[in-house]
Amino acid sequence: MTTRWIRAALAGLAALTLSATGCGGGADDEAPGGTVTVFAAASLTEPFTKLGRDYEAAHPGTRVVFNFAGSSALATQVTQGAPADVFAAASPATMTTVTDAGDAAGTPAVLARNQLVIAVPKGNPDRVAGLADLARPGMKVALCAEQVPCGAAAKAALAAAGVRLTPATLEQDVKGALAKMKLGEVDAALVYRTDVRGAAEALDAVEFPESARAVNDYPIVVLKHAGNPAGARAFVDHVRSDAGLAVLTAAGFQAPPSR
Incomplete structure (x- = not known):
């Protein structure tokens, strides 16, 4: 067995190995x-x-x-x-x-x-124009709990507006707050703009400037x-x-x- 033959065999084996690796691939290449x-x-x-x-x-x-x-x-x-x-x-x-x-x-x-808006019933019967209106006597408002992003954003927006309110309910996600609105259990809710757009047949969105301080x-x-x-x-x-x-x-x- 000549040295040239051995080298040729090794080269062929290496090429075969590389080809098999390329064809088979790992999980990351699938x-x-x-x-x-x-x-x-x-x-x-x-x-x-x-x-x-x-x-x-x-x-x-x-x-x-x-x-x-x-x-x-x-x-x-x-x-x-x-x-x-x-x-x-x-x-x-x-x-x-x-x-x-x-x-x-x-x-x-x-x-x-995403950005927050105030969700209100179609036609905005309570004439909500901004965050301050949510603190009016008798207004029932749904917020997300502070530990979830929509709740943290609502807290920041309310603080920026200098508004303090006691929510009627604190929900564990934005869909929960939106559901309260759809069921008529609250008068308004702080939810994302996208959520109101998806429920435009039943709800209107009231924009407010402080939402720019709480963009997610x-x-x-x-x-x-x-x-x-x-x-x-x-x-x-x-x-x-x-x-x-x-x-x-x-x-x-x-x-x-x-x-």
């Missing part, structure tokens, strides 16, 4: 497929549901499963080991719970922004222990694409600062 489990803030329900359908149509054989709830509750579930591939929160502070716990695979990116950025991240990392990354890319932003802005969200 095309997106399977099920992607997404934990997302309740205020993202409508646009993310559409984005999920669009993603499935673009990737036949895939499935997107959502868990919509208050961001703080979802962050707790993630840090306690709940199986999820992607987390989209309604505030950077809530996302920090996940990143500080070491459960994020990389740096979260802001996908959109929505970060999204692939989770470190994702069962489907390739699918998770593909879904995040889809959400952050121009097509994804179009769906979000159509729902009333604002483009992130970098767009």
Whole structure:
């Protein structure tokens, strides 16, 4: 066996190994497929549901499963080991719970922004013009609890306006506050602009200047222990694409600062 033959054999073996590695690939190089489990803030329900359908149509054989709830509750579930591939929160502070716990695979990116409005019944029968009107005697107001992003934003806006009020109810996510309005159990609610747009047949939105002091950025991240990392990354890319932003802005969200 000559030295030349040995070298040729080794070169061939190396080439075969590289070819096999390239063809087989690791989990990170696989095309997106399977099920992607997404934990997302309740205020993202409508646009993310559409984005999920669009993603499935673009990737036949895939499935997107959502868990919509208050961001703080979802962050707790993630840090306690709940199986999820992607987390989209309604505030950077809530996302920090996940990143500080070491459960994020990389740096979260802001996908959109949202702002509060005062939700009132169609026609605004109580003539609410601003936050001060929510403190009028007899007004029943729904707020989100302070530990969730919509509640933290409401607290900041009310403080900026110098308004103090006792809410009739404190809800664990923005959909809960919106439900109280739809059921007629309160006269007004501090919710996101996007939520009122989605219920325009029953509600009107009253804009107020202090909402600019409480704009919420929505970060999204692939989770470190994702069962489907390739699918998770593909879904995040889809959400952050121009097509994804179009769906979000159509729902009333604002483009992130970098767009």
